[in-house]
Amino acid sequence: MRTLYETDMNTNFGFVRVAAAVPQMRVADCTFNVSEIKKQISEALEEGVEVICFPELSTVGYTAADLFFTQKLQQRSQAALEEICDFTRGKSIIVLVGAPLKVDNNLYNCAFVMTDGDVVGVVPKVNLPNTGEFYEKRWFTSGRAALQYQGGQLTPRIPTIELWNGDVPFGPDLLFTTRDYCFGIEICEDLWSPLPPSTQLAIQGAEIIFNLSSSNCITGKNAFRRQMISQQSARVHCAYVYTSSGSGESSADVVFSGSTYIAENGDILAAGDRFQRMSSMIIQEVDVERLRTDRQRNTNFTKDQHGHYRQIPVAPIERSSNTMTEPLHRTFSPTPFLPTKSNEDEYCTDVISIQTTGLGHRWEHTGCESLIIGVSGGLDSTLALLVAALTADQLGYDRKRVIGVTMPGFGTSNRTYTNATNLMNELGVTQYEIPIRDSVTQHLQDIGHDINQQDVTYENAQARMRTLILMNLANKYNGLVVGTGDLSELALGWATYCGDQMSMYGINAGVPKTLVKYVVRYMAENLFADEMRRILLDIIDTPVSPELLPTTDDGEIAQITEDKVGPYELHDFFIYYSLRYGFTAEKVQYMATLAFEDTYTEEQIAYWLKVFHRRFYTQQFKRSCLPDGPKVVGVSLSPRGDLRMPSDIPEMM
Numbered sequence: 204m205r206t207l208y209e210t211d212m213n214t215n216f217g218f219v220r221v222a223a224a225v226p227q228m229r230v231a232d233c234t235f236n237v238s239e240i241k242k243q244i245s246e247a248l249e250e251g252v253e254v255i256c257f258p259e260l261s262t263v264g265y266t267a268a269d270l271f272f273t274q275k276l277q278q279r280s281q282a283a284l285e286e287i288c289d290f291t292r293g294k295s296i297i298v299l300v301g302a303p304l305k306v307d308n309n310l311y312n313c314a315f316v317m318t319d320g321d322v323v324g325v326v327p328k329v330n331l332p333n334t335g336e337f338y339e340k341r342w343f344t345s346g347r348a349a350l351q352y353q354g355g356q357l358t359p360r361i362p363t364i365e366l367w368n369g370d371v372p373f374g375p376d377l378l379f380t381t382r383d384y385c386f387g388i389e390i391c392e393d394l395w396s397p398l399p400p401s402t403q404l405a406i407q408g409a410e411i412i413f414n415l416s417s418s419n420c421i422t423g424k425n426a427f428r429r430q431m432i433s434q435q436s437a438r439v440h441c442a443y444v445y446t447s448s449g450s451g452e453s454s455a456d457v458v459f460s461g462s463t464y465i466a467e468n469g470d471i472l473a474a475g476d477r478f479q480r481m482s483s484m485i486i487q488e489v490d491v492e493r494l495r496t497d498r499q500r501n502t503n504f505t506k507d508q509h510g511h512y513r514q515i516p517v518a519p520i521e522r523s524s525n526t527m528t529e530p531l532h533r534t535f536s537p538t539p540f541l542p543t544k545s546n547e548d549e550y551c552t553d554v555i556s557i558q559t560t561g562l563g564h565r566w567e568h569t570g571c572e573s574l575i576i577g578v579s580g581g582l583d584s585t586l587a588l589l590v591a592a593l594t595a596d597q598l599g600y601d602r603k604r605v606i607g608v609t610m611p612g613f614g615t616s617n618r619t620y621t622n623a624t625n626l627m628n629e630l631g632v633t634q635y636e637i638p639i640r641d642s643v644t645q646h647l648q649d650i651g652h653d654i655n656q657q658d659v660t661y662e663n664a665q666a667r668m669r670t671l672i673l674m675n676l677a678n679k680y681n682g683l684v685v686g687t688g689d690l691s692e693l694a695l696g697w698a699t700y701c702g703d704q705m706s707m708y709g710i711n712a713g714v715p716k717t718l719v720k721y722v723v724r725y726m727a728e729n730l731f732a733d734e735m736r737r738i739l740l741d742i743i744d745t746p747v748s749p750e751l752l753p754t755t756d757d758g759e760i761a762q763i764t765e766d767k768v769g770p771y772e773l774h775d776f777f778i779y780y781s782l783r784y785g786f787t788a789e790k791v792q793y794m795a796t797l798a799f800e801d802t803y804t805e806e807q808i809a810y811w812l813k814v815f816h817r818r819f820y821t822q823q824f825k826r827s828c829l830p831d832g833p834k835v836v837g838v839s840l841s842p843r844g845d846l847r848m849p850s851d852i853p854e855m856m
Contacts, residue, residue, distance in 0.1 A: 217492030222255040223446035225461035230264035233279040259301040265417035266453035292320030295520040309344040328390035346375040391416035405439035416447040420460035437469030442489035535798040539779040561833035573682040578607040580619030587687040605632040614750035617758040662751035666702030691716035696822020709832030716771040769811035824850040
């Protein structure tokens with residue numbers, strides 16, 4: 204398996220390796236607690252972790268209660284902090300530890316940020332629970348007390364505190380900046396408040412939020428907690444690292460389960476096992492570049508004047524090498540446009556509903572009598588025809604108003620021709636069959652092209668002849684020509700200009716090829732049965748081909764698209780990460796080698812990525828005059844929507 208920094212480039216591609224740790228602990232036993240924390244720091248270092256986060260009040264235990272008031276425990280906690288801090292000296296890691304801290308005769312529930320033997324900042328908890336079994340206001344002062352209003356601005360009242368290593372920044376208004384990323388901290392109840400501090404921290408620049416928590420466990424609470432973490436990370440486009448106290452806390456009235464989560468922009472990347480009696484830790488890489496891309500697109504995501512936030516530089520010791528020996532914890536789906544099994548029904552229903560709703564509105568708006576679709580027996584035209592038939596059903600129209608047209612040419616195979624005609628029969632739409640061999644032969648003669656010269660002129664003459672027929676039939680039957688080309692073909696420019704590139708409504712323009720195949724299979728297995736299902740499954744198993752070159756002697760397909768332009772599963776991966784997130788070619792290639800390590804070699808991936816970039820940039824002119832069509836997934840190539848790009852720029856690798 205490729206490792207995080209195993210690359211010829213001096214870069215980590217924006218990945219930051221973080222850990223959420225739950226140490227085995229004993230309430231008020233600082234010596235034992237420090238020992239466990241140090242063990243986990245060492246384990247994290249071996250795994251190449253850059254930042255490790257421990258739970259709230261982890262030096263002493265969240266359930267110490269009135270022991271927080273005792274000088275003995277306060278002194279032991281400070282000694283524990285000093286020992287942990289000294290342990291970080293000379294180590295390339297940032298450590299976040301929770302502990303109580305007395306400032307100006309007030310006790311604060313704090314997070315200490317340490318690296319290379321120094322505390323670089325201390326963040327006090329803002330929102331203190333005071334209901335049920337938690338009475339933090341009995342012991343602690345809110346971090347708001349460290350701030351004050353001056354001239355209409357919220358500014359530090361206690362900007363620094365004196366610790367054993369000197370004056371240290373103090374307050375809930377701290378942002379910690381390293382060379383590669385910025386992070387902020389909130390503590391437990393802060394997340395549960397109506398306006399979590401992480402919201403402003405993220406707006407002011409924090410890309411990773413760490414939450415040191417001690418949330419107890421009752422039935423149903425963990426699912427709600429997980430949902431809150433996921434939603435907050437999505438709402439503010441951040442990575443969210445959460446860790447909570449474990450079973451070592453007092454069980455007098457409640458039990459703590461040691462919940463750990465690492466989320467990124469709404470996705471839970473890692474979740475730890477709960478109710479562990481021994482120390483546990485989850486490790487994951489968060490992608491800061493991905494977060495920055497989403498923030499760039501969100502024009503409301505700008506710094507405002509809601510208070511003063513201080514940037515605290517953090518300079519952990521640089522690693523001796525940019526190559527880690529540990530494998531990347533993060534995995535990448537080779538099919539980013541496809542649903543998981545758990546959300547397959549909702550996802551596929553949404554795809555179908557978006558297409559039928561878009562087509563239905565256009566059909567009603569234009570007042571056209573019919574829909575005209577070229578049916579080849581391939582995947583794209585199959586999906587378009589299915590959507591057209593379902594749209595007719597939804598509008599209460601007779602399916603005979605859908606006109607399917609087969610146009611056999613030089614490359615039409617027996618298999619696709621049979622599937623096309625059988626599909627139309629089963630759906631009960633109107634059928635037209637107009638062979639194009641004679642008309643194309645005549646046309647090639649008219650322009651002085653040798654029919655035995657099977658070049659691009661030979662191929663495109665067929666594609667444009669088919670479009671000419673469809674457009675003229677639309678005039679004859681007051682119809683709307685429904686385009687069948689998909690998003691992947693448009694990205695590659697695998698379409699004939701003024702041929703299959705043109706229509707009156709491109710119903711598949713927002714659906715990548717891998718998703719076309721997935722949705723057709725979903726419809727076969729869930730919406731149809733018997734002969735219809737058999738036809739659809741055979742279409743799915745048919746090689747993708749434009750069928751513009753003559754068939755083999757036995758009437759089978761001779762021209763395979765993926766032999767020419769490359770595997771569509773690779774191209775859809777390239778499309779997703781290149782267009783959705785704007786990643787560099789080097790990063791996309793690196794991610795693809797991980798996602799497809801058992802399918803394609805690095806050399807194959809590099810080759811097809813170059814093909815993708817060359818075709819994508821040289822074929823923009825075909826997308827600049829793209830017909831209307833609905834956006835379906837998170838990427839669109841519409842010149843009126845997501846992709847507004849000149850047609851004459853050089854290739855950008």
